[in-house]
Amino acid sequence: MGAAFGWGLVAGSSLVIGSLIAIWFHISLRVIGLIMGFGAGVLISAVAFDLVEEATEKSSGQGVAVWGLFIGCAVFFGGDWLISRIGGGDRKDAGGDQEGGSALGIVLGSVLDGIPESLVIGLTIFEGGAVGAAYLAAVFISNLPESISATTGLASGGWKKSHILWMWIGIAVVSGLASLAGYSQFQDSSPDTTAFVLAFAAGAILTMLADTMMPEAFEHGGKLVGVVTTLGFAVAFGIHALG
Known part of the structure; x- marks a missing residue:
């Protein structure tokens, strides 16, 4: 169980690293946009090869994975809509639009973004005895641009840098706890339940990517984002293939 929490914390620690990078260095909005595009490509690859493919292989029929995918999408969409209503809709904005939002909404939104991917880390540890290197790398890499962008925007919106840093530290700990939950809550699960959880996480992550x-x-990176997104996908697929 300690390993599940530890690996979830490792994946979440890149949120803190990204925040420190944004605090210590000035990064242009265009570069932030390109970094986010790369991170999106990494996560798309993880969804395709580490979540959906795995869910399909474990399930007794295609319906389990499909239902999980769409229910994960619906749950994230609903949660994101509610959080947007309380001021967390612009949590990833690098331009400072968070100034008009609420601290609670931004924190809850950031937690919502990270829980699905962290649950899977704990689940994969239980299933295989060790966390999948490709998936862990994908989550770690994709967290960096998320926190760089959000930290830049929060700082521009008037948040104190110490408050921003503590927020990401707290979310990293929550990521570890979510991974622990994924490990402990599904120990007696059937293959179909495991497949559903994997597909659920995939649907939630895809919706997060498209929505936020x-x-x-x-917006910030322009058309070149398509190229770096493909590059991110290729890098993550390469890690998956080697693993």
Whole structure:
């Protein structure tokens, strides 16, 4: 169980690293957009090869994975809509639009973004005895641009840098706890239940990418984002293939 929490914390630690990078160095909005595009490509690859493919192989029929995918999408969409209503809709914005939002909404939104991917880390540890290197690398890499962009925007919106840093530290700990939950809550699960959880996470992550991450990437990075997104996908697929 300690390993599940530890690996979830490792994946979440890149949120803190990304925040420190944004605090210590000035990064242009265009570069942030391109970095976010790369991170989106990494996550798309992880969804395709580490989640959906695995869910399909474990399930007794295609319906389990499909239901999980769409229910994960619906749950994230609903949660994101509610969080947007309380001021967390612009949590990843690099331009400072968070100034008009609420601290609670931004924190809850950031937690919502990270829980699905962290649950899977714990689940994969239980299933195989060790966390999948490709998936862990994908989550770690994709967290960096998310926190760089959000930290830049929060700082521009008037948040104190110490408050921003503590927020990401807290979310990293929550990521570890979510991974621990994924490990402990599904120990007696059937293959179909495991497949459903994997597909659920995939649907939630895809919806997060489309709703919050990729729009920001294209807004600030322009058409070149398509190229770096493909590059991110290729890098993550390469890690998956080697693993």
